[in-house]
Amino acid sequence: MTKTISSVGEDALVAAIAGSCSRIAPRLIKGMGDDTSVTVQKSGMALLATTDSLIEGIHFVRAHTTPYLLGRRCLSVSLSDIAAMGGRPLFHLISIAMPPDTPKAFISGLYKGIDACGLEYGSCLAGGNTASLPDRLVISSTVFGEMDKRRVVYRSGARHGDVIYVSGRLGDSALGLKILQEDGPAALTGRYKDAVAKHLNPAPRLALGAELAKGRLASAMMDLSDGLGIDLGRLCEASGAAGRIELAKIPVSPQLTHYAKGGLLGAAAFAAGGGEDYELLFTSPVSRAKGIAAAARRSSTSITPIGIITERKRGRQTVTFLSEDGREVDLPVRGFQHF
Amino acid sequence: MTKTISSVGEDALVAAIAGSCSRIAPRLIKGMGDDTSVTVQKSGMALLATTDSLIEGIHFVRAHTTPYLLGRRCLSVSLSDIAAMGGRPLFHLISIAMPPDTPKAFISGLYKGIDACGLEYGSCLAGGNTASLPDRLVISSTVFGEMDKRRVVYRSGARHGDVIYVSGRLGDSALGLKILQEDGPAALTGRYKDAVAKHLNPAPRLALGAELAKGRLASAMMDLSDGLGIDLGRLCEASGAAGRIELAKIPVSPQLTHYAKGGLLGAAAFAAGGGEDYELLFTSPVSRAKGIAAAARRSSTSITPIGIITERKRGRQTVTFLSEDGREVDLPVRGFQHF
Incomplete structure (x- = not known):
C-alpha cells in the first residue's frame, strides 16, 4: 500500500523532512521543530526576503514533472528574486498545502529537490508549515538572503540612454510549457526537451546578479517571471522611464528558432511575451559595457544587450518593440496575467 | 457593479495595497514594489521567522467572519509564534491566492485588518505575493521578529518538576468554532459571542512572551494552536519529559462553563482538546513563581499553573490528564489533526 500523508501524520512528516535536509548554514541557530526559525543577524548587511507560490493546475501539472524537479523549481523561483537584487541566499521556509492522500514518496521527492537546489545555491531549510487542502497541491517558498546594503539593485534606477540587457535566452520556458x-509527459524526452527542461527547472542567476551588484554595474535589475513586455514595463514604471527593444536582438535558442520556423515574430512572441524564464533583466549606462561583459564572464552567464531606456512620454506606450526594419510591432502576447 | 480582482489587475492591486498600509518600521529600507523586501539587520539579535496559512473551508468560512477580522487573525496566528519564542515582531510578508472574482472590497478589508493588527503589535508589511486560485482563498503570512539571541525560549527546555502554565483561558476558540x-453568522451576536470573537480574533501574547524571555523565567515555551493535549505532547517530546495536567486547574471562561453546564469533563474536552486558542504554554521551575507572577502583571496577562513536568517513562503516555479525585482521564478529543 502506498503511504499517504494522512497515514504518516503531521509530526512524523515534519520530523522526516527535518531529518532529510542538509544543514549547511553556520548562521542557523534553530531550524525546524520550534515555533519559529532562529538565525543570526549581521550588521551592515541588508536582509532580503521574498515569497512565491506554485499552485497545481495553475503553475504546474503534477503529471508533467517529477517531485524532485518541482521542488527545485519552487525554490529557484524565489532564489531568482534574491538574484535580481544582487543578493546571496541564506535560508528558506517551505509551506505545503496538500490533499491528505498525497503519497509520502511525492513529498520526500519534493524536499529532495528543494534540498539539492538549496545546497547548490547556498540556502538551507529553516522552517515552514504544512496544511491540508482538498483540491490541489500548493507549495510556497520564502527565501531570505543578504548583501551589502549600499549595493542593493532596485527596479527604479534605470536612466535615459541606459542599455537594456537580459541574461541567457528568452522564450524557452513558454515554448516548453506549450509543448x-x-x-504531456512525452515532451520530457521529445524534440523540444531542452525547452521543457528550462520550464521545469529554471536556474536562478545568482552568480551574475551578485557580480553586477558588487561592481555597481547595473542601474536597475529584476527577474523575468511574467514576460519581457510586462516586466520591462514594471522596471520602466519604477524608474519613470520608457524602454525600446529590438526584437532581432532578443537571444533565443535553436529550439525556439526551429519551432518558429525561423520567423522572427513567432520566436519573439514567445521570447517577449512568455513568462517564467527567470533570466535577469537589467540596465546599465553605455560607459559600463566593459565591466558588464567581465561580470558575465566571471559568472559564466551569457548576456545580451537588447534595447535602450528612453524618455517617458505622455500618451506613448512604456515599452515598444521594433522589428528589423525599425517599425513598431504590436506583439500578440505580452506576458502572463495572474488574474 | 462590484469591482473584482480580475477587473482591477495585479499591478493596480499591489499598488493599492502598498498605498493603504502603514509604514511604521525604521528598519524597512524597501517594502513592496521590488523583487524582494530589504530590511536592516542588527548584530547580536537573533532573527525569528515563521509562516502560516489560513485556508478557506479548512481554517475559516468566509460567511462566518469579516475581511477585517480575517486579516487580523491571519497575522495574529504568526505573531503568536513570535510571542512563543519571546520575540518582538518587525515585518510581515502576506501572500494571497484567490479566485479572480474575489471582490476588491474584500481584499481591501482584509489588508485593513492585517495593517491594524500589525500597527497594534509593531509589525509592518514588507512584501508578499498574489496568485489566482479557482477554488478558494488561501492567505499566508510570514512574520519576522527578533530578540537577544541569548534569551530565545525554545520548546526543549522543560525539566522534571517544572510547573506548567498557560496564559488566558482555554477552549473558547473551539467553543466559538462549534457555535x-x-x-452561522448569528453566532457573532448570540449567547456565546465572546467565545466566537476569541475564535475569529485571537490576541497574540507578545507582551507576556517578551517579559518571560527577558527575565529568563520560562524554561520552555510554545503557543497553543492545535490543542493542549497535542501541543504539550510536542513540548514534552522536545524536552525529553512528560507532563501531568489537573483538569480542574485549566482556566475556562464563564461562557464555556455555561455551555458545559458546569460539567468539568465537558469543559475540559474543549479546553484540553480544542485548538486555536493561541495562548502561551510554558514551563518554569517552582523557584521562579514570584517572577512569573510579576511578568504576568507587567504584561496585563492572566496566567494559571495547570500541572507539572514529570519524568518520561517507557510505555507511559507523554501527557496525562487527572480528574479532581486524582484519577487519569482519557479525554474524548485531543486536538486538531491537520491530516
Missing part, C-alpha cells in the same frame, strides 16, 4: 500542454 | 458551525 508540455500539447504532448 | 459558528451550528448557528
Whole structure:
C-alpha cells in the first residue's frame, strides 16, 4: 500500500523532512521543530526576503514533472528574486498545502529537490508549515538572503540612454510549457526537451546578479517571471522611464528558432511575451559595457544587450518593440496575467 | 457593479495595497514594489521567522467572519509564534491566492485588518505575493521578529518538576468554532459571542512572551494552536519529559462553563482538546513563581499553573490528564489533526 500523508501524520512528516535536509548554514541557530526559525543577524548587511507560490493546475501539472524537479523549481523561483537584487541566499521556509492522500514518496521527492537546489545555491531549510487542502497541491517558498546594503539593485534606477540587457535566452520556458500542454509527459524526452527542461527547472542567476551588484554595474535589475513586455514595463514604471527593444536582438535558442520556423515574430512572441524564464533583466549606462561583459564572464552567464531606456512620454506606450526594419510591432502576447 | 480582482489587475492591486498600509518600521529600507523586501539587520539579535496559512473551508468560512477580522487573525496566528519564542515582531510578508472574482472590497478589508493588527503589535508589511486560485482563498503570512539571541525560549527546555502554565483561558476558540458551525453568522451576536470573537480574533501574547524571555523565567515555551493535549505532547517530546495536567486547574471562561453546564469533563474536552486558542504554554521551575507572577502583571496577562513536568517513562503516555479525585482521564478529543 502506498503511504499517504494522512497515514504518516503531521509530526512524523515534519520530523522526516527535518531529518532529510542538509544543514549547511553556520548562521542557523534553530531550524525546524520550534515555533519559529532562529538565525543570526549581521550588521551592515541588508536582509532580503521574498515569497512565491506554485499552485497545481495553475503553475504546474503534477503529471508533467517529477517531485524532485518541482521542488527545485519552487525554490529557484524565489532564489531568482534574491538574484535580481544582487543578493546571496541564506535560508528558506517551505509551506505545503496538500490533499491528505498525497503519497509520502511525492513529498520526500519534493524536499529532495528543494534540498539539492538549496545546497547548490547556498540556502538551507529553516522552517515552514504544512496544511491540508482538498483540491490541489500548493507549495510556497520564502527565501531570505543578504548583501551589502549600499549595493542593493532596485527596479527604479534605470536612466535615459541606459542599455537594456537580459541574461541567457528568452522564450524557452513558454515554448516548453506549450509543448508540455500539447504532448504531456512525452515532451520530457521529445524534440523540444531542452525547452521543457528550462520550464521545469529554471536556474536562478545568482552568480551574475551578485557580480553586477558588487561592481555597481547595473542601474536597475529584476527577474523575468511574467514576460519581457510586462516586466520591462514594471522596471520602466519604477524608474519613470520608457524602454525600446529590438526584437532581432532578443537571444533565443535553436529550439525556439526551429519551432518558429525561423520567423522572427513567432520566436519573439514567445521570447517577449512568455513568462517564467527567470533570466535577469537589467540596465546599465553605455560607459559600463566593459565591466558588464567581465561580470558575465566571471559568472559564466551569457548576456545580451537588447534595447535602450528612453524618455517617458505622455500618451506613448512604456515599452515598444521594433522589428528589423525599425517599425513598431504590436506583439500578440505580452506576458502572463495572474488574474 | 462590484469591482473584482480580475477587473482591477495585479499591478493596480499591489499598488493599492502598498498605498493603504502603514509604514511604521525604521528598519524597512524597501517594502513592496521590488523583487524582494530589504530590511536592516542588527548584530547580536537573533532573527525569528515563521509562516502560516489560513485556508478557506479548512481554517475559516468566509460567511462566518469579516475581511477585517480575517486579516487580523491571519497575522495574529504568526505573531503568536513570535510571542512563543519571546520575540518582538518587525515585518510581515502576506501572500494571497484567490479566485479572480474575489471582490476588491474584500481584499481591501482584509489588508485593513492585517495593517491594524500589525500597527497594534509593531509589525509592518514588507512584501508578499498574489496568485489566482479557482477554488478558494488561501492567505499566508510570514512574520519576522527578533530578540537577544541569548534569551530565545525554545520548546526543549522543560525539566522534571517544572510547573506548567498557560496564559488566558482555554477552549473558547473551539467553543466559538462549534457555535459558528451550528448557528452561522448569528453566532457573532448570540449567547456565546465572546467565545466566537476569541475564535475569529485571537490576541497574540507578545507582551507576556517578551517579559518571560527577558527575565529568563520560562524554561520552555510554545503557543497553543492545535490543542493542549497535542501541543504539550510536542513540548514534552522536545524536552525529553512528560507532563501531568489537573483538569480542574485549566482556566475556562464563564461562557464555556455555561455551555458545559458546569460539567468539568465537558469543559475540559474543549479546553484540553480544542485548538486555536493561541495562548502561551510554558514551563518554569517552582523557584521562579514570584517572577512569573510579576511578568504576568507587567504584561496585563492572566496566567494559571495547570500541572507539572514529570519524568518520561517507557510505555507511559507523554501527557496525562487527572480528574479532581486524582484519577487519569482519557479525554474524548485531543486536538486538531491537520491530516
